[in-house]
Amino acid sequence: MIRTPLPLAAIIGLMASTATATATAEPIRLRAGAIAYAVDPATLEIEARPDGAAAVPLMPPLHAPEAVTVAPDGDGWRWTDAEGRAFALAVEGEALRLRISGPKGSRLAWSMPAATGGTWLIPDGEGMAYRADDAFWRAAYRKEGCLGGTNLLSFPAWSHLDGTWAATYALGDGLLSQLCLHDENGLQARLRHDFGDGAQTLDLLLALRPPEPLAPALFYRQVLKTRGQFKSFADKATPDLPRLFAAPHAYVWGDGRDLGFLDDLKTLGVDRMVLSYDQDPRTQKHLVGPAYLAKARALGYLAGPYEAFDNAQPAATADMPSAVWSDDLYPAGCVQDAAGKVVVGFANRGCELSSEAIVRRRGPFVPAQRYAGHTADGASQVFVDVDAFGDFVEDFSPDHPMSFARDRANRLARLGLAIDRFKLVLGSENVTAWSSGVAHYSHGTAQAHASAIWPIHADQKRFGGYWPPERQGIYFAPFQPTPDEARALFGAADRLPLFEAVFHDSVVALDRWEFGLMKVPSETRRRFARSLLYGTPTIWNLDRRELARVGPWLKAAQDDFRQAHGAGAPVPLTAFRWLTPDRLVQEARYADGRVLIANFGETTWRNLAPDCVRVTRPKRVPVDLCPPADPP
Structure with a gap:
């Protein structure tokens, strides 16, 4: 690895070694608050070291050591690996920001550090807490399952929580990215990204955060607000x-x-x-x-x-009015796959209607x-x-490619x-x-x-x-x-x-x-x-x-x-915690000072009956809310 020494390093807290031709030189070090991040550009191994504490692995090596040339890039560094991927490294707020650009059509697959315990905090829908050693979830992911960065992940950020830290990851854009889970001596995770149109660069943020159950959410919200991307x-x-x-x-x-x-x-x-x-x-x-x-x-x-x-059907047999389109959109506006075949619609009804065909249609x-x-x-x-x-969806129709x-x-x-x-x-x-x-x-x-x-x-x-x-x-x-x-x-x-x-x-x-x-x-x-x-x-x-x-x-x-x-x-919603070891009594806090506690257990907890919620407002007497009697 060849690194160009910079006077700028002293200003931005980088403690890189002087130039060397070996792949075992000191990693690039960047500081964000009380956390020092170390990145080895020869392998892409990344770790975080809190002040006065042991190092915490954030990413294992992506590949075997390579000889790369590292050059300055504003307040950070950049280099290219043997597969033609370009890397840019810097600090953003409390996080390490790594941008990876790859050749179109290529794929990046990068495992998270091996989890032998702890809990994965993943926004699968509203949000899930998967204990890495939980036999139920290990069995559910015996075959690898992937969550798309724009669909099954309700936002593209996740954490691994142990008793000390929450190693947290976020994507600037989830397009063509996936978080994949599989069992391998515990529930493991890996990041996949396909480099393609609109997703030529993977924007990855890594941060070491306090060990709170909302770690990925609070971090991602902060990223959105800092970048001016949050809409209330x-x-x-x-x-x-x-x-x-x-x-x-x-x-x-x-x-x-x-x-x-x-x-x-x-x-x-x-x-x-x-x-x-x-x-x-x-x-x-x-x-x-x-x-x-x-x-x-x-x-x-x-x-x-x-x-x-998104659906188009023949007018005579359509099962909903929204599936009926003008003659210039059905069947001409159907999505076509790479082989030129029409893509069938949901539940084998009609076809998938191309959003691009709708945009290109002449007229209103x-x-x-x-x-x-x-x-x-x-x-x-x-x-x-x-x-x-x-x-x-991709559309390979020559009339409305998308x-x-x-x-x-x-x-x-x-x-x-x-x-x-x-x-x-x-x-x-x-x-x-x-x-x-x-x-x-x-x-x-x-x-x-x-x-x-x-x-x-x-x-x-x-x-x-x-x-x-x-x-x-x-x-x-x-x-x-x-x-x-x-x-x-x-x-x-x-x-x-x-x-x-x-x-x-x-x-x-x-x-x-x-x-x-x-x-x-x-x-x-x-x-x-x-x-x-x-x-x-x-x-x-x-x-x-x-x-x-x-x-x-x-x-x-x-x-x-x-x-x-x-x-x-x-x-x-600003905070959440489990109040019992079985995680069945839970507390949520809100920005106006309200505290809500729910008892999902089968026995009363501190006078709060099962399936009831205690609401405490500032300077008010708490009230318990319980479901009514079962309906007939």
Whole structure:
């Protein structure tokens, strides 16, 4: 390794050795606060040494030692390795910043340091705490599973927590990156990145932080705010946005789309609600029109349709209005794979419609036309399926070629249009970090371990199917999970409010619509408590019969949430900790001084009953909130 000595080193705290031709020279050392970081450019081994403490490994060697030439780069260093990858190293705030640029089409695979114990803190959906030696999670990842940096990771940052430190990692952009987990004498993790259009450079931040469960979230929020990339609700304000806060959400079915349902809600005492509906083109019964939307608005509710821009089907057989497009978009606008074959749409319906084909279409922009139609009908909110999830596609059609990065840009633009031009309250599916600036609420992000959902969802005999259309089993039929399924999706000791610690004052996060609060009766009480602890509203599937059955729960969900969190714009969630060794009693703190404690155990803890939440406000007597009696 050849290094050029610099007078600048003394200024920026770099303690590199003088030039040498060997690959075993002293590493580059950079200081950020009380942490000294050491990077060996010959191998890419990285460690952190806190003042007065032993070194902590952050990354093992990426490759065998190589002879490289290190040169100054502003306040840092740069070099190139034998595979043609360019590296730039510097300090950003309290972190070490390493940018890696690789040849297009190449891949980087870099393992985290071997974990023999401790806990991985990973924003898998809302957030998960995976003990590295936990037999359950080791078995779940016996075969490697990867979480995309723009989709299954709700934000691209994670930590390994031990009793002393939280080794923390964050990506400036998760596009074409994955965090992969696998069992190898314990749960291990590795970072993968594909260098491609829009992702030519991997921007990796590494930091050694105090050992707190929210370490990756608090660090990532700090990065976003420092870089000017965080958008709060105030930055995305629309006239009806205040109606979103503290409101339960519901998809209405059958006669839930009739005016009488709105009267039922009002009689029940529900004065704030987000109502979504999916019009059924196969029947003229219970279709939502301007009268319903006008009455919902007058009663204080947000109401609007399900919308989707990613699927196209033949008009004669389409199963939803949003899948019907003009002749110049279907089938001409279908995504094509590298072999020129049309990519089939979700659930083998029609095709995947190219966002680039929509942009290039001559004439009015169809998403804008649809938003305009919804506002003309009186909608105050709209839910756009798929777009915010971050599962981008490439299109190899010669008429509308598109990269992953271009697909992302197109989706950002059409989501933002609803807010900026049409002043709608906007929701989408599984909002993650990249789409947080163009959405107000998310159906799905509050779910945990989302990859476990799809095998369950596919088993229609157990979970319920799509018939009858006015009261579909997938939404109304009760589901009894196995013990392993229950732990994977709902286990309290494995879950963390990581997404809330970053985005609580930016995005209202809820569970997926297939998992309304009443879908899994054995978990309803714990989910009720978690909603209060995390400040994530409940989601429901309702018609008039179901509302009559579960009305006391819906009213309690509204009233208790308001007692715990108020009815104004959410404030940041600032801290979280486990209060018992089994991690079943948990505490969350908020920026306005509120302290919430939830008991997910089976026995009373300090007079707090199971499935109850204690709310303590400054200078007020604590109040315990508990679920109502089980519905019939």
